Amino acid sequence: MTTVAIVYHSGYGHTAVVAEEVSRGVEAAGAVAQLLRIESLDQDFGPFIDAITAADAVIFGAPTYMGGPSAPFKVFADATSRAWFTSAWKDKIAAGFTNSLSLSGDKLSTLSYFSVLAAQQGMIWVSAGIPAGASTGDVSVDGVNRLGSSLGLMTQSDNAGPDVTPGAGDRKTARLFGERVAWAAKRWEKGAK
Numbered sequence: 001m002t003t004v005a006i007v008y009h010s011g012y013g014h015t016a017v018v019a020e021e022v023s024r025g026v027e028a029a030g031a032v033a034q035l036l037r038i039e040s041l042d043q044d045f046g047p048f049i050d051a052i053t054a055a056d057a058v059i060f061g062a063p064t065y066m067g068g069p070s071a072p073f074k075v076f077a078d079a080t081s082r083a084w085f086t087s088a089w090k091d092k093i094a095a096g097f098t099n100s101l102s103l104s105g106d107k108l109s110t111l112s113y114f115s116v117l118a119a120q121q122g123m124i125w126v127s128a129g130i131p132a133g134a135s136t137g138d139v140s141v142d143g144v145n146r147l148g149s150s151l152g153l154m155t156q157s158d159n160a161g162p163d164v165t166p167g168a169g170d171r172k173t174a175r176l177f178g179e180r181v182a183w184a185a186k187r188w189e190k191g192a193k
Contacts, residue, residue: 018099
């Protein structure tokens with residue numbers, strides 16, 4: 001069965017909500033989602049690297065802080081050089097998501113960081129593939145892809161708890177994104193046989 005590893009850091013719980021919604025989408029597509037939460041700067045990332053190596057796809061996730069991914073995610077990314085040295089993730093499907101308080105918050109910079117990390121690893125990047133809310137006429141809080149992201153998944157959380165925000169539209173967008181990545185991994189895996 002196709003497995004999608006979702007490796008993420010969440011500072012206040014909002015990005016964890018997005019990761020859980022992405023995993024629901026992965027599972028709705030008939031794949032297995034494996035949530036790998038980065039807890040600290042000094043944890044052992046060996047098990048994460050092994051899990052991603054064994055998976056068919058990986059989705060990177062982190063909040064956007066000060067125009068880029070959070071520090072714990074960056075420490076994880078630096079640790080992935082172990083996989084880079086052996087080309088362990090070459091031709092594996094990859095994608096990414098980020099969340100922040102601001103509507104923009106320079107989230108594109110975080111998604112760009114993820115896509116460059118994937119490119120350095122020789123991975124195949126999957127875009128959001130979801131029409132922007134503006135093109136469908138729904139940019140409301142409940143609209144799908146209301147932030148209009150193409151490179152990956154962007155969500156926004158108000159200054160409230162993760163039980164309230166991100167809103168329904170962003171959560172639905174996260175599920176659709178998880179489905180897309182899972183289907184891409186399934187197609188890629190099928191074509192390799």
